[in-house]
Amino acid sequence: GAVVSQHPSRVICKSGTSVKIECRSLDFQATTMFWYRQFPKQSLMLMATSNEGSKATYEQGVEKDKFLINHASLTLSTLTVTSAHPEDSSFYICSARGQGLRTSTDTQYFGPGTRLTVL
Amino acid sequence: GDSVTQMEGPVTLSEEAFLTINCTYTATGYPSLFWYVQYPGEGLQLLLKATKADDKGSNKGFEATYRKETTSFHLEKGSVQVSDSAVYFCALSEEPNTGNQFYFGTGTSLTVIP
Numbered sequence: 733g734a735v736v737s738q739h740p741s742r743v744i745c746k747s748g749t750s751v752k753i754e755c756r757s758l759d760f761q762a763t764t765m766f767w768y769r770q771f772p773k774q775s776l777m778l779m780a781t782s783n784e785g786s787k788a789t790y791e792q793g794v795e796k797d798k799f800l801i802n803h804a805s806l807t808l809s810t811l812t813v814t815s816a817h818p819e820d821s822s823f824y825i826c827s828a829r830g831q832g833l834r835t836s837t838d839t840q841y842f843g844p845g846t847r848l849t850v851l
Numbered sequence: 852g853d854s855v856t857q858m859e860g861p862v863t864l865s866e867e868a869f870l871t872i873n874c875t876y877t878a879t880g881y882p883s884l885f886w887y888v889q890y891p892g893e894g895l896q897l898l899l900k901a902t903k904a905d906d907k908g909s910n911k912g913f914e915a916t917y918r919k920e921t922t923s924f925h926l927e928k929g930s931v932q933v934s935d936s937a938v939y940f941c942a943l944s945e946e947p948n949t950g951n952q953f954y955f956g957t958g959t960s961l962t963v964i965p
Contacts, residue, residue, distance in 0.1 A: 738894070766952065775940065775957045776895075825894050838883045838902065838944060840953055842895040 734760050734835040736828050738843035745816055746851055753811045753824055753846045760832025761806040766840060767799070770823040782809055806830070816850040823847055853878045857941050857956030864931055864963050872926040872959045874915075874941035882943040884908075884917055884924040885953070889938045898926075898939070931963045 735758040745751050755765060764783050768776040780796075782788035782803035790796045798820075800812040809828075813820055827840040835841065858873040876884065883902045887895040899908030904919035913928045924941060941956040 736894075773958075773960070775955045778952055781952060827895075836900075839885070839897060839900060840944075841897065842887070844894040845892075847892075 734828075734832055734841040736762075736826065736841050736843040738826055738846050740846060741844060742847045742849075744849045744851065747817055748815055750812055750814045751816055751848060753813075753826075753848075755809045755811070755826030755828070755843050757807050757828045757830065757832075757841070760828075760830050760835045760841075762809070762828035762830040763806065764829050765803055765809040766827045766829075767801060767809075767811050768825045768827065770825060770845070772823075776825060779811075813848065816848070818850045821848055821850045853882070853943060853945050853954045855941050855943055855954050855956040857959055859957070859959070861960040861962060864961070866933055866963055866965050867930045868963075870926070870928040870931045870935075870961070872939055872941075872961070874924045874926065874956060876922050876924065876941075876943050876954075878922075878943060878945055880945055882945045884915070885942040885944070886913070886915055886924070886926050887940045887942060889940065889958070891937075895940065931961070933963045933965055936961055936963045 737756045739754045767779045779794045780788040780790045788801035803809040825845040827842040854877045856875050885900045886898040888898045889895045899910040901908040901917035907916045915926045938958045938960045940958045942953045
């Protein structure tokens, strides 16, 4: 099936610093990418949706200036957590949908997630 | 609005037991329905899906049938294994061809004991 990678898998940073998380579709072109946040033992919370070459659409309550999303190409989206604080510590998961030999356009394919810990 | 309601867990079963995880949905149109599985510390993996009424999705011994009359998409497996221990999420996508967002259930944790 389709492969989506995320990097890094884990990151620990100091409060006040910025952290960038990359999400890549490895074998298909991702026209749309999604960023989720997951708290322990809870479901996924959609943060934003991004289409290649255009600005991301943020869900209500998500600060766009704090969570910067860039989807500059059909295979890469980045999420930058700016001026991170301990309450931003979470598991961040990206997903992608698009066109490829082994993808269906109605399905989201998920990355393995990034565990962010802010000290 | 659209929503997904999943059976609350956690669920603990002995190996080779029969598994059912209930999922019902509310949608205004004709959604596609999905089951995803999340192993500890990992992202979500697509387990199976169904795109229209009466379709049955199946994979790795798991099955789910899209029942429009009961708005349900229950996940079943005849004989679970220890390796099936994970969290299972039911989801729907209202407009599959426009890549609209997914609506996820709260997840059901399954533990299979030897």
